[in-house]
Each structure stands twice: as C-alpha cells, then as structure tokens.
Amino acid sequence: MAARRKRALARVALGLALLLLLGGCWDRTEINDLAIIHAVSVDRVPDGRVRVGLEVVVPRAAPSPGGEGGGGGQPFFVVSAEAESVGMAVRRIQEKVPRRLFWGHMRALVVGEAVAREGLAGHLSFFVRQRNARFPTVIYVVPGQAQALLQVSTTLEPTSGRTLADLAQYDSVPRLRLRDFLVSLSAEGLDPVTLAARVEPAATGGGGEEDGRSVLAIAGLAIFQDDTLVGWLNEDEAVGLMFLGAPHRFDVAVLLLQATLPAQDGAQVSVVMNRVHVEVRPRRVQGRLTIGVRAYLEGEVVAATRPIPLDREQVLTQIERAVARAVEDRARGTLDRLRAMGVDPAGFGQAVHRQMPAVWRQVRERWRETLPDLPVEIRVTANILRTGKVQEEMLLEEGFREQEPR
Amino acid sequence: MESGRITPLQLFLLGLPLINSTGILYLPGLLLRVAGRDAWLAMVLGTAAALVLVLVLAPLLRHWPRLSFVQVARQSLGRPVGGALGVFLGLWLLHLGVVVLRQFGDFVATYVLPLTPQVVTQFLLLLPATWVLRAGLEVLARAGTMIVSVNIIFIIVIQALTVKEADFSNLTPVLENGMLPVLRGALISSAWFGEMVCLAFLWPRLTEPRRGPVAIVGSTLLTGTVMASSVMLALGVFGVAAAHLVFPVVNVSRQVAIGGFLERIEPLLVIWMVGSIFVKLALILLVAILALGQGLGLREPRRLAYPVGALTLVLATTGFAGIPDLGNWLRRVSPLLAPWWQLGVPALAAAGGLILGRRRRRGRPA
Numbered sequence: 001m002a003a004r005r006k007r008a009l010a011r012v013a014l015g016l017a018l019l020l021l022l023g024g025c026w027d028r029t030e031i032n033d034l035a036i037i038h039a040v041s042v043d044r045v046p047d048g049r050v051r052v053g054l055e056v057v058v059p060r061a062a063p064s065p066g067g068e069g070g071g072g073g074q075p076f077f078v079v080s081a082e083a084e085s086v087g088m089a090v091r092r093i094q095e096k097v098p099r100r101l102f103w104g105h106m107r108a109l110v111v112g113e114a115v116a117r118e119g120l121a122g123h124l125s126f127f128v129r130q131r132n133a134r135f136p137t138v139i140y141v142v143p144g145q146a147q148a149l150l151q152v153s154t155t156l157e158p159t160s161g162r163t164l165a166d167l168a169q170y171d172s173v174p175r176l177r178l179r180d181f182l183v184s185l186s187a188e189g190l191d192p193v194t195l196a197a198r199v200e201p202a203a204t205g206g207g208g209e210e211d212g213r214s215v216l217a218i219a220g221l222a223i224f225q226d227d228t229l230v231g232w233l234n235e236d237e238a239v240g241l242m243f244l245g246a247p248h249r250f251d252v253a254v255l256l257l258q259a260t261l262p263a264q265d266g267a268q269v270s271v272v273m274n275r276v277h278v279e280v281r282p283r284r285v286q287g288r289l290t291i292g293v294r295a296y297l298e299g300e301v302v303a304a305t306r307p308i309p310l311d312r313e314q315v316l317t318q319i320e321r322a323v324a325r326a327v328e329d330r331a332r333g334t335l336d337r338l339r340a341m342g343v344d345p346a347g348f349g350q351a352v353h354r355q356m357p358a359v360w361r362q363v364r365e366r367w368r369e370t371l372p373d374l375p376v377e378i379r380v381t382a383n384i385l386r387t388g389k390v391q392e393e394m395l396l397e398e399g400f401r402e403q404e405p406r
Numbered sequence: 407m408e409s410g411r412i413t414p415l416q417l418f419l420l421g422l423p424l425i426n427s428t429g430i431l432y433l434p435g436l437l438l439r440v441a442g443r444d445a446w447l448a449m450v451l452g453t454a455a456a457l458v459l460v461l462v463l464a465p466l467l468r469h470w471p472r473l474s475f476v477q478v479a480r481q482s483l484g485r486p487v488g489g490a491l492g493v494f495l496g497l498w499l500l501h502l503g504v505v506v507l508r509q510f511g512d513f514v515a516t517y518v519l520p521l522t523p524q525v526v527t528q529f530l531l532l533l534p535a536t537w538v539l540r541a542g543l544e545v546l547a548r549a550g551t552m553i554v555s556v557n558i559i560f561i562i563v564i565q566a567l568t569v570k571e572a573d574f575s576n577l578t579p580v581l582e583n584g585m586l587p588v589l590r591g592a593l594i595s596s597a598w599f600g601e602m603v604c605l606a607f608l609w610p611r612l613t614e615p616r617r618g619p620v621a622i623v624g625s626t627l628l629t630g631t632v633m634a635s636s637v638m639l640a641l642g643v644f645g646v647a648a649a650h651l652v653f654p655v656v657n658v659s660r661q662v663a664i665g666g667f668l669e670r671i672e673p674l675l676v677i678w679m680v681g682s683i684f685v686k687l688a689l690i691l692l693v694a695i696l697a698l699g700q701g702l703g704l705r706e707p708r709r710l711a712y713p714v715g716a717l718t719l720v721l722a723t724t725g726f727a728g729i730p731d732l733g734n735w736l737r738r739v740s741p742l743l744a745p746w747w748q749l750g751v752p753a754l755a756a757a758g759g760l761i762l763g764r765r766r767r768r769g770r771p772a
Binding site: 183 | 661
C-alpha cells in the first residue's frame, strides 16, 4: 500500500515538473524583451545596397487602450540600416536595438520607388519567410523615399504602421495586402498592383497659421509588370480599374461619381455607389479574342448642383444614363493608360485562362504583345435606387420657388 | 494478452486524427506542388486507398470476427509467413511513428519554438504517448475521444472563419493539365489515407466487430472532406501561390481577421495539432507493437512499449536532415513503399484467410 502511494506521489511530482516546461523551453520570451515592429520601409541607396527602416513601438509612450495616455513623447521611433540585402540590414538594425525584433504586429510594408522599379520579389522573400510575419500586412509603394513615411509623426493613430493599415478603409482604393501581391504574382494573366502613398501637409491655405503637421495620404495605385513597378494610377483611374473587373476587393461605399445631365441645363449630380458587380467574359467576335466587360451598379443620389425633380422617372433614367456614361469613360481612360504601360492588372488574361483554357494556351506566351490592341467592350448598367433622405429636391418646394426672381 | 474492447464510435473518432493531424500540415503543401490547382481532387482520390483497404478486409470479418488480419495470416499462411507479415507491418508502422514524430518536431520548430532542440519537444510528445501504449487500447480510446471531440470544434471554427478570406474562383480552370498530375498527387495522398490500416487492425477489438467497416468508411469520408476543404481554402486564399508554402493551412489560419479584434487564431490550430498528433502517434505505435507481438507470438506485447518509444525518439532525431529531406521522403519515396505494407500485407492475409475460411466452411457446414 505504502509503495503504491509512493508511486502515485512520484507520478504527480513528475506531472508537476512538466509544468515547468510550459514557459516555452528555450524560446521563452517576455513581452518587455520584444521590440514590436509596426511598419517597415525598404529603399535603394546609391551604392547598390538597400536601406531598411523599422518603425518600432515605444511601449511606455503608447497610450494604453481605454486608459490615460502614456508617459508622453513619441510612441514610436524609426531605426534604419544599410546592407546588401533586406535580411542583412535587419541584422544590422538588431545590433542597434536592445530588444528582440518582433514581426508579429507588422502592419505595413512601404517600398521606395527605386526598389520597386528593379523588382520586388527578392526583397519580399525575407518577409514571406519570417516566422511571425503575417500576410495581412498592407503593402505600399512610395514615389521617392519610403522611410520618410515612417518618420511622419502621426496624429490620430499612434504609429504610421497603424495609419497605413487603416488608411485604405475610407478610400475608394482596395486594401491591398502583401498576400494579394503574392497571389497576383503567382496567377497567370494578372499583374500585381499595390497602394501608393505620400506625405502631404495636413491643412493648406485657409489663412490660419499653418502648424506644419503632415499626414500620410493615399496616392492611387502602383502598377506592376510581374514584380517590377512600371507606372502609377491616380485615384480616379484606380476606380476605373474596379470597373474593368480587377479581382481586388474595392470598397464601393465611399465611391462618389459625378455625372452631368444635359437635359437639365447641365446640372451635376453626385451619386454614391451601394453595389457594384462586374463580370469579365472573354469571347470570340469574328474570330478575334475580345474581352467583354459588363458592369452593373446600384447607387444613391447624394447631391445635385441645381434643383432637379428627382421623383420623376424620366429624370432618374437621365441620371442612370449619365452615370453609366461617366463610369464607361473612366474605365476607358484607365484602359488606355494600362494599354500604354502594357500591363494587365485587371486580370483579362486570368479571365481567359479560367473561362477559355484552350484559348489561353495559344495566347499565353505573347499575351503582353496582344494587350495594346486587345478589343475590350464595356457595357455599364446603372440603377438609381434611392435619392437620399430627401424625396424631391428641397429647393423646389413652393416657398422657395415663389421667392425666385423670374 | 490484450483484452481491452472499444466501441465503433471510439474507433471512428480515433481515425480522424490519424490523417487530420500531420496530414493537414504537410499533405496540402505536397499535393499543391504536384497537382497545383487540382490538388483537392488528388485529395478526394486519395481517400480511395482507405476504401479499397476496407473492401479487401471486410470479407474476413465473416470468418474471423475476433482475429486481426495478422493473426488470420498466421493461421492460414502458416506461422513463418504470417509471422513475417506481422513483423513487416509492425516495423513499417514503427517507421511511420518515427516520421510522425519528426513531422511534429519540424512543425513546432518552424512555427512555435525555433530555439528549442527538437529532441525536447519530441520527447515531451512521446513520453505521454508511451504511457498510453503501456496502458493499452482502452485508455488510448478514451483519451482520444476527449481530444478529438474538442479538435472537431476547432476545425469547424478555423474553417468557418477562413471562408470569408477565400476566393474560390481561384480553383478554376479545373483539370487544366489533365489527369496525370492529379493521379500523381493521389499516389501521395493515398500513402496517408492508407494509414487507416491501423483501424482495420483493431476491428477484432471492437465490441461489435461487424460495424468496423462502417466506422472506418465514415472516418475516411469525414477526414477526406476536411482535407479537401482545407486544400480548397488554401487555394482560395493564396491562389496557386499556396504551392510555395510549407504549411499552407497554418498560413490560411493566420489570415483570419474578423472586425479587427478576432485575429491570431493560429494557436487554436497548434493546440489541435499537438492533440491530434499525440493521438496519432500513440495509435500508430500501439498497432506497431501489437503487430510485432502477434507476428512474433509474444504473450505480453505491451512490454515493448518503452523500448519502442525510446527507439522512435532516437530515430526521429537522427533519421532526417530537416524539412526538405522529410519532404523528399513524403513526396518521392513513401508513396512507392507505403502500398506494400498498407495494402499488400492485408491483401495477402485476406487472400490466405478467405481460402482457408472457404475450406473450413466446406469441411464443417454451419
């Protein structure tokens, strides 16, 4: 009996001893041994090397969620180093930072134009392989130097990493992550795009004293051919890319379209989109491969520059036609730009690959040469479902009309 | 002699981690490399291996519901031949245990504890597994039931959360390069699904042996569904770029971001993996020592538990040079060798058993 009890005791002791290992063995890390990275920049320096900048969070200065602000001061600092490769530069930076660099919270990767023009794939390898790095990281290309973006002292969000990650949410460009870049790169007949960003003064003019604050701003899209930057689209052209059927997740709710109505003395209406659906259907027209783009959108009138009787059906039809024309113009404009660059970020090739695999096999090799004169038919159907909170333009009401000098 | 009994439901549950553990880690990556966009089809075809196995062995149940196919082989083909088959199967299962332990070690080293020596993490998994071996089938079945039922919830949560991130048009065009890559992939996945041979070995230990085939087929179909949908999700989230990832499913779980607060669910996946691999390892090693014991005619096969455990650990730390080496084995070598012991041994046993069974039946009509 006693021997049995002893054995049971020994087992319990052994079990408890195992608990010691729960700390993580050799990999035990305390949060205050980590330098948490929010954003990373990669720039080209003249002698053929790269400069990597890391935005590291300063925990004591960062405001705690819900509580009072921290000890003050900037909640982040930027460290950088130059080396032959991204990995080596990060190694150099680690030598300057007394805590272990931690990649699990990396929100944004910012790449300078010069690096992007030489090809990104080699530089991305480091981030893709990082054990803790997560592909939801958003990726930006910056005209000029990328590190400048990290050094901007942000106002609303504590770090530029957070700012860059959230910025795209309220803009009409898609939120493009590192993952989207990799997916596009591996897909056939689809060239990658990334967001573009720049530093701008927060407020200009207005006669007041300028406080010199800068903000980060979206500057449209960077257009790639494979992994090499070849050009830019501004935000209006980026919207055109959506109407050409690009497979990225555009947020349509913030998209405002302006359309002119000739039948209403050239009045202009602003329409916000509720839903956009684009289908890309490649087909053969008289033996020629043709891309058919069919866009369907639903919107809501939010403003008009002149009193317009919005409750009349024929007026709504006029607006719908005008919006459809505006959309088509934009899509055409973007298409012309893309043709000039010889790239296919809308994924026409991918559509052919998926819907007509046999045809794709024939055109795959010389797809880029085909692009400039590939016929594209665009048809847009707009549907105005609502007119905002106001049924009929308020300015049309009796009281107002009587006062009008006629 | 072993006398524990388990229920068909327990057998069904034990079958799930048999493939859904290391399989979910390594198999999608291997299949995506071979079959690309059609990897999920290769996964579906791979389940056929387990179904063939059931078809081959099911007739034995009529004649010998209480004997494993190794015991049947010993009776019908004679002690030397039948015994050799049992030892052959046992040694291959031991080797499989080594591979599983190594896969676990490499996964933990890649994702969770890069600095900790593999031998430590492997030992920590192997130690309780060896205790379970020593304790026998019933204990394994109960531990397995507990772990697997929690894991099922994890699987559902992880897959449901990742659906939002996936774009399933990435799966088209289907069969762009014809059937050949799919068949090559199916060969690889069948080496995984063939591990269901462990369940078939345990039929005679069921409370109702005749329901064994149903349990295995059910287990296979559910496993196949989880595996195929995992591959589809990986393709949906990463497109064909998924083929470049070593652990696509882990990376998929890292993509989850719901409303800015529900993120980083990959610890769920790690818990699921540790639990499942534990059950898988214990089950494989248990069947290994039972097969060795029956092949050699040992009275107390449980005594092999500690030696087998120690051998597994030594071989797992020294047997492979790292993930690329392991991948080569899994992709190039194992698919050609696995059918011999997964399907060949049971088929021989079944052939011998059926002939003897018929002869007996003729001699002594029921």
